[in-house]
Amino acid sequence: MARLFGTDGVRGVANQDITAELAVELSVAAAHVLGDLGAFEEDATERPRAIVAHDPRPSGDFLSAAIAAGLASAGVDVLDAGVLPTPGLAHLVQRSGADLGVMISASHNPHPDNGIKFFARGGTKLPDEVEDAIEARLGEDWNRPQGTSVGTITRYETAVQEYVDHLVSTLDRSLDGLTVVADCANGASFQTAPAALRRAGATVHVIGDRTDGKQINEDCGSTHLGQLQAAVREKGADIGVAFDGDADRCLAVDARGEEIDGDQIMAILALDLKERGALHDDTLVVTVMSNLGLKLAMREHGIILGQTSVGDRYVLEEMNLGGYSIGGEQSGHVILAEHATTGDGELTALHLLQRMAATGKPAHELAAVMTRMPQALINVRGVDKTRATIDHEVRSAVEGVEKELGDTGRVLLRPSGTEPVVRVMVEAPTDEQAHQAAERLAAVVRERLAL
Numbered sequence: 001m002a003r004l005f006g007t008d009g010v011r012g013v014a015n016q017d018i019t020a021e022l023a024v025e026l027s028v029a030a031a032h033v034l035g036d037l038g039a040f041e042e043d044a045t046e047r048p049r050a051i052v053a054h055d056p057r058p059s060g061d062f063l064s065a066a067i068a069a070g071l072a073s074a075g076v077d078v079l080d081a082g083v084l085p086t087p088g089l090a091h092l093v094q095r096s097g098a099d100l101g102v103m104i105s106a107s108h109n110p111h112p113d114n115g116i117k118f119f120a121r122g123g124t125k126l127p128d129e130v131e132d133a134i135e136a137r138l139g140e141d142w143n144r145p146q147g148t149s150v151g152t153i154t155r156y157e158t159a160v161q162e163y164v165d166h167l168v169s170t171l172d173r174s175l176d177g178l179t180v181v182a183d184c185a186n187g188a189s190f191q192t193a194p195a196a197l198r199r200a201g202a203t204v205h206v207i208g209d210r211t212d213g214k215q216i217n218e219d220c221g222s223t224h225l226g227q228l229q230a231a232v233r234e235k236g237a238d239i240g241v242a243f244d245g246d247a248d249r250c251l252a253v254d255a256r257g258e259e260i261d262g263d264q265i266m267a268i269l270a271l272d273l274k275e276r277g278a279l280h281d282d283t284l285v286v287t288v289m290s291n292l293g294l295k296l297a298m299r300e301h302g303i304i305l306g307q308t309s310v311g312d313r314y315v316l317e318e319m320n321l322g323g324y325s326i327g328g329e330q331s332g333h334v335i336l337a338e339h340a341t342t343g344d345g346e347l348t349a350l351h352l353l354q355r356m357a358a359t360g361k362p363a364h365e366l367a368a369v370m371t372r373m374p375q376a377l378i379n380v381r382g383v384d385k386t387r388a389t390i391d392h393e394v395r396s397a398v399e400g401v402e403k404e405l406g407d408t409g410r411v412l413l414r415p416s417g418t419e420p421v422v423r424v425m426v427e428a429p430t431d432e433q434a435h436q437a438a439e440r441l442a443a444v445v446r447e448r449l450a451l
Helices: 020-036 060-073 086-096 128-136 159-169 192-199 226-235 262-275 292-300 312-322 345-359 363-367 392-408 431-448
Strands: 010-013 049-054 077-083 100-104 113-120 153-155 179-183 203-207 239-243 250-254 283-287 304-308 326-328 334-336 375-381 410-415 421-427
Touching (some): 020 060, 020 113, 060 100, 159 345, 179 226, 192 203, 203 226, 239 345, 262 292, 312 326, 312 334, 334 345
Parallel strands (some): 049 077, 179 203, 283 326
Antiparallel strands (some): 010 113, 100 113, 239 250, 326 334
16 A cells, blocks of 8 residues: 655645545644654643644645644644745744644645645654654544643734745845846745745746636746746846745746756855855755756865755755755755755745845856756656566666766656656756657656556
8 A cells, every 4th residue: 555645745636635534634643643752742731732824726725624623623722824835834833832733735736736744843844754653543543632622723813924024034135136026836925925025125026926726836836937937038037936836946047038947046055155154064965856967066166965865855854964054956945954944935035036136146147057967857647656666677778778878977767756657867968868868768667657
């Protein structure tokens, strides 16, 4: 039986895979597991406290209500923060001393999907073993509290303002004079990103700011940069920034409309930290998906690359182990440990703009610190992703391409932790080589792993 939790919580089609019943059971199991582990403060005069938030997709209302109901039924007091970015929830959990946070979002997935992810006290994602313990206790019999022992549910009225205040407080200079287009992906950042950027002094044009969630991530945001590229050129902006549905990612577009990906953003910010003497052990933590060009560029500047499995939770675990200052993913998850406990797209955007303001350099010049190796990425759907790493013919095909490329490129083939796909990534000296090799491998995956 497949594990319920993926690399970033539990995800699926809302009201099919992710139901109200599952939401209630997950929240009750989480309350019991965390309570048994001593994660709740042992204070006889107060009940445990949780903060619940969601992105604006239509299913967010009933799922957040179900989560709140489950937690309250287990004796947990709930603060309902409404629509808020995932990193905003993580910050409020950390800042308030809450015992638990629950975010209802499917991040960059389309609007019919939704997901549930938990944050422990301190605003950090739960480790795998705790998620497994929660899954193991779904549907168990339990003694239900009654009367005044049940939890309360209260609206967290100041959640958005507190998060915006935090974002702006992390900057040490004004963004006055910079013009930015912000693509909010019709997602959770529609209030917070424009407010924070304007408070910081930037001139802001906003796209992708629908509030009903019906077009979340649809041809917009960090997964579809076309509208942002056009808007940056039209407005004559210095830069464009794009978030995903729950705003834990940020990609950028320079004044010419060229993409600046997560690897380039991390390179820019890591160099900034190094120059200021704030890059702990001169180390940047990335995943296996990061471009080989990032490693080469950082080596030139005396920066070491630590590498983890895909998933910002694994990046964060490595950062915590070594006390590192910055880490993230090519997809735009960037963790700035001084200010956040998880990937924060809006925080990333603000610090990228601050680097532009501090240096007086345009975004394309800052991004030129690294040269991206040609990279092809194919998401193969309609296959059994559980066999991706064990099928003999698939493994043989991967080894063949690796032998062809030698030291001039690399291959990464892996099942997605958040979607029913197998990802095939190839880096090579030329675009043609990368795409041809990726197509060959994708064809083998389709044939061998067909459902």
